[in-house]
Amino acid sequence: MVTPYDRRTAEIVEEVRHLGRTYMRPMGLESDATGLPPPADHPLYLICARQGGLVGREVGEDEGDEGLDWRPFRSLLINEESAYWDRGVALSLPGPGLGGAALRTTATAEQRARFLSVFTDHDRAHWGAMAMTEPGAGSDVARIQTRARHDGGEWVLNGSKMFCSNGARADWVVVWATLDPALGRDGHRAFLVERDTPGFELLRIEHKMGSRGYETASFALDEVRVPEENLLGGEAFYRSREGFRGAMATFNLTRPIHAAQGVGMGRAAHDFALEFVHTDYPSEGRRRTRALEQLATIRRQLQTARLMCLHAVWLASRGLPNTLEASYAKLYAPPAVLRSVSVALDILGEAGVRNDKMVEKLFRDVKILDIGEGTQQVQRVVVARQLFGFPRDP
Ligand SMILES: Cc1cc2nc3c(=O)[nH]c(=O)nc-3n(C[C@H](O)[C@H](O)[C@H](O)COP(=O)(O)OP(=O)(O)OC[C@H]3O[C@@H](n4cnc5c(N)ncnc54)[C@H](O)[C@@H]3O)c2cc1C
Incomplete structure (x- = not known):
């Protein structure tokens, strides 16, 4: 075999x-x-x-x-x-989480070694995180308002960040800020901010509808002073728009992973439904046949999603451009997964909506797949730009 x-x-x-x-x-x-x-x-x-x-x-x-x-x-x-x-x-x-992807795309080798060394401590768990999203800047990351100014050999950060995964327990957070919002993407800089830096204040941990196994934190940055050497990549990196490209390259690495997580959730819903069919309608009949046909379609769609993820990762692993393929995967997988969970709910019938059944939880967990790392609409915009050269917003 x-x-x-x-x-x-x-x-x-x-x-x-x-x-x-x-x-x-x-x-x-x-x-x-x-x-x-x-x-x-x-x-x-x-x-x-x-x-x-x-x-x-x-x-x-x-x-x-x-x-x-x-x-x-x-x-x-x-x-x-x-x-x-x-x-x-x-x-x-x-682990370093999204912050690790940001380090890979923006930091120097020396910075990576320095900031990742915390994960060689095997006595207790450590986390990293990345904070891009702000109250006024989600999909359109070019609009971030968190300001960075240079002062006496240090960087000083002011602003607010929200929806930062694992942010409250992280040893450090990669914070994206701008030298001046008027510079648009050219003004972006990434800084590594260590926990307990004065002025870096946890505001709250969100109560989410699903995916509650990880925390999503909001922060305020009030005159947060960061050593010069924590500017990821160093100033030279940000010439010729490398900073913004770095941010986008982060997502090209993480979007296929995010989509693959969806495939796992879709498989879980499929397996619950299949088990239910086998135990509740064990003998042949229209209901069983119809359910199995629906599950066969779901399996095909999940397999397609998985292959898209593998293709996007294969390109990235060879240093080839994968923006289009990463967005294909992120665009295709979440709706396929949502269909999988919906079909599972249909098959389970009233048993499915009881909250002692995993499928009800999966239905709530799955929505974040559409939102994080670029919504469905944003992936369509990325794909259209890649395929047809649609212009960027001014
Ligand atoms: C659980 C969770 C964890 C997260 N973790 C992190 C994290 O660790 N770090 C981090 O930085 N961020 C994180 N995020 C934030 C996430 O990346 C943003 O929520 C996402 O980018 C969408 O931004 P927004 O919520 O502000 O929605 P908006 O950008 O305000 O979008 C609202 C709606 O408008 C649509 N829309 C926006 N722009 C366009 C357009 N140009 N064309 C068509 N439609 C458009 C969107 O598709 C959406 O339907 C997390 C979010 C959640 C919910």
Whole structure:
């Protein structure tokens, strides 16, 4: 039989399955009931800290047994499988998170080594985060108003940020700010702000309709002083619009991952519905046949979504442009996942809407897929620009 992955990748996915079943699904249900993310000293987070990730450091170190570099695919498949068990908890796992993607696209090698060194502490869990979104700037990140000014060999930040994933428990947050909003994208700069920096104040943690396993925080920045060397990439990086490109490149890396998490959630809904069909209509009949036909369609759509994610990641892993393919994946997956959850609800009937059933939770969890990392409408704009050269807004 031909396996779609190399042997080590298959083992890694199996390990994630075990941790998902043992920890992540129960943690997600608990968070959904309480509205709070798991505590920062949860045993699963300590396991991750000890072994350097959900399934250990080897994900980033070796090559597959067929001479192919499986690392980017492993990362995608780990995200898919962990979201199968609970996407909220998957997003809450320790590590640099979105901040890590920002470091990859903007920071110097020295900065990456310096800021990522905190994750070599295996005694307790650590988090990083990224804050781009502001009350007046979500989809249109060019509108950010958080100001950065240079003063006495330091940078001083003022403004506010919202919807920052894992922001409240993060050791550091990559904060995007502007030298002057009139400069548009050319004024953007990314700074690494360490927790407990005076003036960097947590305002609140949002109460979300779903995906409650991770926290989403709002901050105020009031005269926050950041050392000069925390300007990611250094000033030279921002000439010729590299700063804004850096921000966008971050999303080209993370959009396929985000979409792959959706595939995991869609698979979860599919599996609940399939189990229900087998137990509640075990013998042939119109109802069973119709349900299985619907689930076959869902499987095809989820497989299409997964292939789109893999393609986008494959391009990125070879340093090839993937803006279009990343947006294709992000555009296609969330509606496919929503259909999967809706079909599962239809099949379960009234049992599906009871909140002791996972499918009801998945229905609430899934909406964020449409919003985070570029909404459906924004992906359409990106695709139209890429395909037909639609102009940018002035
Ligand atoms: C749970 C959660 C976690 C998040 N985590 C992070 C994080 O860690 N870091 C971070 O920086 N941000 C984060 N975000 C913010 C997220 O990226 C934004 O919510 C998203 O970019 C949308 O911005 P907005 O909510 O301001 O909506 P808006 O941009 O105000 O959009 C509102 C509506 O208008 C539509 N729209 C906007 N512009 C256009 C256009 N040009 N053409 C057509 N339609 C358009 C949108 O599609 C949407 O339907 C998070 C959000 C959530 C909900």
